[in-house]
Amino acid sequence: MNDFAASLLKTFGADVVTLGDAISPKYRQDWAALAPVLPLALARPRDTAEVSALLAACHAAGVPVVPQGGLTGVSGAAHPDAGGIALSLERLNRIEAVDADGGTLTAGAGVILETAQNAAQDAGLMLGIDIGARGSCQLGGVLATNAGGNTVIRYGMARDHVLGLEVVLADGTVINGMNALLKNNAGLDLKQLFIGSEGLLGVITRCVLRLHPQPAARATAFLGCADTTATIALLRAARGALGPMLSSFEVMWPSFFHYMSRASGLGSPLAGEHGAYVIIEATGFDDMATRATLEDFFDKAFAADLVEDGVLAGSTREERAFWAVRESPADYEALLGPVIPFDVGIPIAHMAEAVARIESEIPQIFPTARVLSYGHIGDSNLHVVVNLPEAGRNQPHGAVKATVYRIVGALGGTVSAEHGIGLLKRDYLGHSRTATEITLMRQIKKMLDPKGILNPGKSFDQEVPS
Template sequence: MTNFATHLASRLGAEVITPRGAIPARYHHDWTGLDPVEPLALARPRSTEEVAAILSACHAAGIAVVPQGGLTGISGGAHPAADGIVISLERLNQIDAIDTDAGTLTAGAGVVLETAQQAARDAGLLLGIDIGARGSCQLGGVLATNAGGNTVIRYGMARDHVLGLEVVLADGTIVEGMNTMLKNNAGLDLKQLFIGSEGTLGIITRCVLRLHPLPPAKATAFVGCADTDKVIALLRASRAALGPMLSSFEVMWPSFFDFMSQATGLGSPLADPHGAYVIIEATGFDATATRETLEQLFETAFEKGLVEDGVLARSVKEEQALWAVRESPAEYERVLGPVIPFDVGIPIRLMDHAVTTIGAAIKAAYPTARALCYGHIGDSNLHVVVNVPEAGRAQPTHEVKDLVYGLVRDMGGTVSAEHGIGTIKRAYLAHSRSAVEIGLMRGFKGLLDPKGILNPGKSFDGVGAE
């Protein structure tokens, strides 16, 4: 194995290949919390051709390869293998072009999402993908996990923004699929195979992303509702009143909002407690019309009893304050300690049942536990974060996962809404996908990666083969 790292270094140089023993600790893990692992070698290629050369050598030698982006994943998809190498895409960080006529951005997989967002804004356009890790996640990882985020209700998941991809297959073959046209039905849409595949079928090196007109106006409201039924009725009313102006609809139940607003010291914009809290964001092309439409929605919703109280931001500072608690999950370690996080999808009609049932089941099993619930309800996404105080760092992860994922399965939901499967959800993939579907996934893997070197043991790889 050591000889292989030396062989790679002789071919590509010490600037590209770092052997075990000299690999910085940041490449030993992602955000998942799994025990750090130092890989056999770290590769930091500077071009697609270097990625291809590395994969060709690994394919010939049967050496496992784990691709890494910004290392912000929480499912273990970028966690290293001790007997394999890591390929970091961070040097493929060039924005090649922005076409304002076609509304496209062409960039390398290592471009940080926030950098791409700012480049689009500088050109008077909008990249509609937005997630909390925008300042460190990279485009390749965003696409490989089909990331979601706060604006899915308006712009869709990551795959909805992709026009073209350049991908390197396991044997080093470069797939040039950098389509820039919105309409292109010449055969199968091969890029969809790689979006959301978590690096198990190929490594994304470049992409063409669709851009949108940049709405210059934004209006934000924070409201309190009596219960989840009122929240869902408010969602219907918001869609009807705002139409395409509705860019975010974020819900926080008291388990999350009341605890985090107090624990972080951020407080609440509202004087009294409520059964649920909602952030509604509207974007448009006329500031007065955008704000007045949101104000009218609020007034109508209040008259109909959908809303108990609420405030509208009057400045960017106030807007940031309304979002502050929703964007506070980075504080979990400080205010909660170790947590067991869930990113699940639930049919909207069952959202109240899900929040109530999951919370009650966790309390029944662990009376002192906290189960914080929040999410992007408009796209059926529910986040649940569990902490059992007396367990300390030895949280009952396996038992809580069995409990929560079993309930999600019984409700016809999905065990992964926007963070992928990685290593931590493999045992539960069959809760959401049939044996036929998993068999097809494994069939694609066998075709594109016959030696199984790409991110082995991640996502669907090996599921159902035992």
């Protein structure tokens, strides 16, 4: 048993610290395609004070710490270090308050996103963050990765919902920035340093989130377009016609929709095949008015040849059917086998070229490749998954990534739109950030984490401390 790990166990007790084989496999990896790692110890603090004490001890000893939330990340940011401590925030899971008058929710970092959504709904309000892993991801991880999701086009990224944060620095110092005011211009907005930093600068322990009025009405359409160009024109028209009612605009290219709809047996709401498939969701406060607005937009889009075919949902069941294929990526392993996933951002003006190049250039290198494209095109986010059937579990990540990120960089995009950098994208950060920017990131980390113990070797901290 490592002496430091033994000292943590003695200081904090077996209720907080777990060692060796007693550490559940759950904490040995996240959703990234990386081999499980047994950390030196697992720490599950019960409150901010214990987080502070644990970090202070690790800082003094120079022992690495990897913060963990719901472990739903796909970039490896929460992947443990064999010589370090896995710091799970799952027990900081209390919703402290929902202020209906101020429109805020105060909660611990370990609160499950869906739990927070339900708490807001119980107060007649809405938390505008929504991602597919809502039932297992935790608020701390959502904020540490600045997660996006299906409603970014209406409500923005995770950072757009944060009013205040409590953060523990590497040496155990607690930064209490639990601001609940919509307007607070007193000095630097320090919380922005930690949102999206993937735990490299500090550990988020509590948060104050902004809430919105709960829309009482929703209308959903499933549309078929001729191609990406028509889809982008449809997006522009939808923004003009629906305004703030437009809450989702999701696109599935034939590569994704045809394969996944058939392989899953879910089928299509439309009779024919099209060059792109679009889900449009409008939300409002009057059922008849919301549906009528979307129907009117659909009629005008059809008359303008922006849409080849489409259908509006007449029930909640039909809405779920519209979304079923779009929300099927959790079934990749069963339907495709091992995949190489990409979460990139592309300027909308170059989206058609990006999809065409990625879907053609990868098969030029790997003739049997399956390349599937879909995404939240309304916020410039493109998802691509690649599977090489003959490679089995040994998918050639390096060669495929080099191709995709070269195209993304050439088109002025970003290698990460909403899933962070972590371990899997760290070598490609230079495709989206200049050397000067990366140097500044490292300087900020050096100031806040002088010993480099927080998530070493990930994201912009590419040099693992010795």
